[in-house]
Amino acid sequence: MSSHPTILVTGATGNVGGQVVAQLRDRGGVRVRALTRDPSRAVLPDDVEVVGGDLSDPEGLDAALDSVDAVFLSFPTLQADERALELVARLAKHAGRIVYLSAEGVPDDRGAPSQGIIGSHAVLERLVEDAGVEWTFLRAGGMATNTLGWADQVRETGVVRGPYERLSRSLVHEADVAAVGVLALTADDLLGARPVITGPEILTHVEQAAIIGETIGRPVRYEEIPPEEMRTVILDEWGWPAETADAALEAWAAMVDNRDGVTTTFQELTGRAATPFRRWAADHADDFR
Numbered sequence: 001m002s003s004h005p006t007i008l009v010t011g012a013t014g015n016v017g018g019q020v021v022a023q024l025r026d027r028g029g030v031r032v033r034a035l036t037r038d039p040s041r042a043v044l045p046d047d048v049e050v051v052g053g054d055l056s057d058p059e060g061l062d063a064a065l066d067s068v069d070a071v072f073l074s075f076p077t078l079q080a081d082e083r084a085l086e087l088v089a090r091l092a093k094h095a096g097r098i099v100y101l102s103a104e105g106v107p108d109d110r111g112a113p114s115q116g117i118i119g120s121h122a123v124l125e126r127l128v129e130d131a132g133v134e135w136t137f138l139r140a141g142g143m144a145t146n147t148l149g150w151a152d153q154v155r156e157t158g159v160v161r162g163p164y165e166r167l168s169r170s171l172v173h174e175a176d177v178a179a180v181g182v183l184a185l186t187a188d189d190l191l192g193a194r195p196v197i198t199g200p201e202i203l204t205h206v207e208q209a210a211i212i213g214e215t216i217g218r219p220v221r222y223e224e225i226p227p228e229e230m231r232t233v234i235l236d237e238w239g240w241p242a243e244t245a246d247a248a249l250e251a252w253a254a255m256v257d258n259r260d261g262v263t264t265t266f267q268e269l270t271g272r273a274a275t276p277f278r279r280w281a282a283d284h285a286d287d288f289r
């Protein structure tokens, strides 16, 4: 890679991608180019080059990819799957390195079956691996940002209604995932690696809701609803296909008895402790108030 490489960050207005932009700027020594579908609406720092482009339209990405050395790829899983082959080929034509935001649970065995969101990430990993570029797959555990989906209920009622109150996860801060992504983009130690990045502690839905409440100074309670009721919410409000909804509900049900693991990857790679959920909630307290 050149001494002052240009890095295209996709998902730059989103959770992890936004943090990658911020941390690359803090680090310096690279040119940051941020991709968004609508540059007129994107809120990004003035010194970041903002380019328009849609990952589901790979042919329209040439300007965004001009003279790019590396790409941070946050893929709109399930929304652009049918264009994934062309997209990865396009990225690989321009950039020598792709750091892909994947997910914990993708099987290492390429032949192993996987479905739903994990299946989509497995396909993307294989495409990138076969594209002849340097790569790193950030296998992120469940993101703490998933609980932002509770924000309306927290504000309006203080009661979060959802499935499986005992479902336990080691939710990871988007800044921690991004920090590993920045290492993978700017140094060679993580080439060909698939780091699994989780939060530092396992918390049930009930505990997560209580911590959010303690952080904003108002009680927040988790109320379990039957999986069938949640299935209706996923289909009608989230707009997911039935197959994906069923795969998600099955995966969540399994997490009640098979608790998420905690990895030490973040600490080993960065020398810092992974961010606890309580700190994440404080960083996002305004989203819940």
Ligand SMILES: NC(=O)c1ccc[n+]([C@@H]2O[C@H](COP(=O)([O-])OP(=O)(O)OC[C@H]3O[C@@H](n4cnc5c(N)ncnc54)[C@H](OP(=O)(O)O)[C@@H]3O)[C@@H](O)[C@H]2O)c1
Binding pocket: 010, 011, 012, 013, 014, 015, 016, 017, 035, 036, 037, 038, 042, 053, 054, 055, 056, 074, 075, 076, 077, 080, 101, 102, 103, 104, 117, 139, 140, 141, 142, 143, 145, 146
């Ligand atoms: N949530 C989890 O627990 C979890 C765990 C592991 C991995 N992941 C993966 O992380 C990735 C990001 O997920 P997230 O939910 O956190 O999303 P997010 O960061 O909120 O993603 C939204 C971002 O994606 C961009 N985007 C959406 N569709 C696009 C398109 N067609 N072309 C270009 N950019 C597009 C948006 O940009 P504009 O609107 O500005 O265009 C926005 O910056 C996904 O692949 C997800 O599967 C999530």
